[in-house]
Amino acid sequence: MYDATRLAALVAVAEDGSITRAAARLGYTAPALSQQLAKLEREAGAALLVRHHRGTRLTAAGELLAARGRRVLDEMDRARHELARLAGLSGGRLRVGTFVTAGVHLLPPVLSAFRRAHPQVELSVAQYEPPSGEAAVACGDVDLALTHAYEPAARVALPSGVAAEPLLVEELVLVTAPGHMLAEGSGRLPRAELAGQPLISMAPSHPPRQGVEAALAASGATPAVVLETPVYALVCALVSAGLGVAVVPEMVAAMSATPLGVRRLDPPEMRRTISVVHRPGEPDPAADTLRALLRGSFGRTGGAG
Missing domain, CATH: 3.40.190.10 (Periplasmic binding protein-like II)
Incomplete structure (x- = not known):
């Protein structure tokens, strides 16, 4: 049985094309993420990554495992979403941050679907021009935030305690x-x-x-x-x-x-890569459910982003 955290690390490297960029997105240091990937290679019994001067690429075995890993992670997200529905999400509050473009064109149908499924959860939306939404998640002003990053541009490290999941490139x-x-x-x-x-x-x-x-x-x-x-x-x-x-x-x-x-x-x-920023490791059924809806609407992206 492969560890889900390590599968997520492999998928992040596949999407970002770099251990350093994947680590920054997931909230790890690059050496810590490399250790997770090394453990995954031992579990798989095959080399999964090849480093080169422009970053990291996956071997054939790595591509195969990353593709299967995406399916596993998606199924786990669906399970969390369905369990949250069973639990009813009968109360509480969900605070969402967004920048203007996503707030106008991407977020409304997802929030509408969330409201239909969980009408008892109080929703609030605040505007944050990136990267200010990332700081708002880190300090607890909002539970989730949509943000973006442009290429080419210098990568800005995420605040401590938050992670970013790409939704759309x-x-x-x-x-x-x-x-x-x-x-x-x-x-x-x-x-x-x-x-x-x-x-x-x-x-x-x-x-x-x-x-x-x-x-x-x-x-x-x-x-x-x-x-x-x-x-x-x-x-x-x-x-x-x-x-x-x-x-x-x-x-x-x-x-x-x-x-x-x-x-x-x-x-x-x-x-431009649009991502959802959240606080990993904190149980929050409402935030997890909205992230699953966002992922279902826009899908996992391939390639660097």
């Missing part, structure tokens, strides 16, 4: 005014083609996005600061009005209230 795409020449064509647009374009900043002082803007600047597309805001609806409105182009998550582009041209970029290395 999406590419960042170019958005333009309708009919803009850069939106023409069906193939990926080389990032160098953005050189000289007025690029509306997502927020030059916003730490999660500074790495992305630095990568764009390295391609010759230095952001033009038309406004400073983490609110994508404003960015998209300015783009739609022809004041510049921008690079935003594909979900934002797809759900924009204003008309946009959209083009994928090459290389496709810029992306």
